[in-house]
Amino acid sequence: MSAARTSHPRTRIQAKRRGRILEAALDVFSTHGFRGATIDQIAEAADMSKPNLLYYFRSKEAIHHELIQRLLDDWLQPLRDLDPAGDPMSELRAYIRRKIEMSRDFPREGRLFTNEILQGAPHTLGMLRDVLKPLVDEKVKVIEGWMKAGHIVRTDPYHLIFSLWATTQHYADFDVQVRAVLGPERDGEGRFEDAARFLEQLYLDGLAPRQGGK
């Protein structure tokens, strides 16, 4: 069969090999960026020859494109899960927990996106407008609802979301720096738990309605 290069492989064996390539590509793209990554590196990581890899994907760009598309949905799931009917403080706490867990368990995915955005989102700008912005706009309305109901203090909901993204994503993107600063004496997975606790305190205290109520 000669349909290996389509996005929808017909056979199980093709799906499996494409999956192995994507897994290897995630490794390489996330640490070297798109241009810094080479097909050779990806092929070696996927344990196959370069021409063989290019039998499954038309080009380096095609691999990157499919990777971005597949991962964006997962990446936004915590924000999608923000429940308008839930208790605001519990929802925020759950969101922070989920995002910190993702930085701990899937740092490569985060770095892939950061690399992409940092370089001006050349392959992703359309998705930012068509997928990301509508979702954020929707959740901003949820947050504004909580503010009007007096459950959390009034503030700029867009910048609140940016701030949540930035603080949680930091532990994936700047992992090297975080570990260098914490030093060997505090090295270990505990930093993620410490981060979650700190961020819960910061956001939950910072957003709790004031007693005096303005």
Added chain:
Amino acid sequence: MSAARTSHPRTRIQAKRRGRILEAALDVFSTHGFRGATIDQIAEAADMSKPNLLYYFRSKEAIHHELIQRLLDDWLQPLRDLDPAGDPMSELRAYIRRKIEMSRDFPREGRLFTNEILQGAPHTLGMLRDVLKPLVDEKVKVIEGWMKAGHIVRTDPYHLIFSLWATTQHYADFDVQVRAVLGPERDGEGRFEDAARFLEQLYLDGLAPRQGGK
């Protein structure tokens, strides 16, 4: 004279040309990363030929190295300026303001560092340990002093600093995303002022000592 390649050019004309190269290189490295940048691009941006550029710098890596070294000091200045004798809330507010202004006025410098850290700090790891960590350790002690004196709530000072870095740096690194989400209707330099106000509110309210005491 044949000393153009040393780090300390003797003549004014050499310093000027090297400066023009570094300015162009900042542009290119900050948007494409080290490996994504080409000497051709830098040379064109500096309006000189590639061999001419390589007369002033031994190699692509030498340009990058000097850029990182020159900028790190500026980059850490706001943290250095954190005054143990100052009012904690005013010091934090000033720090946030300074960092947001830097993201607005010097976004390329921020992206240069983020690119570098994201890729595992291959050229910078030593500086993180020798320069960054000692400075952070020193300022952590300052913050701990404020906590013990009851001026701000007790929390993890390392993660507080990470959080401040992440939230302020976000507006340089993720500028494309921020603008895509805010949309054309909120596009304009106002986003930096909005960000500063939001962050002041978050941190100052979140860190203010509770009325009931601990």
Added chain:
DNA sequence: GTCTATAATGCGATAGAC
């Protein structure tokens, strides 16, 4: 489907004239 070989281009760096 997978391989070896190689085409085609991009890129860092140098040679050598002026």
Added chain:
DNA sequence: GTCTATCGCATTATAGAC
């Protein structure tokens, strides 16, 4: 100091045998 020309290697992608 600056240029044109070019070397040498890396890298993307393809050709064609098996």
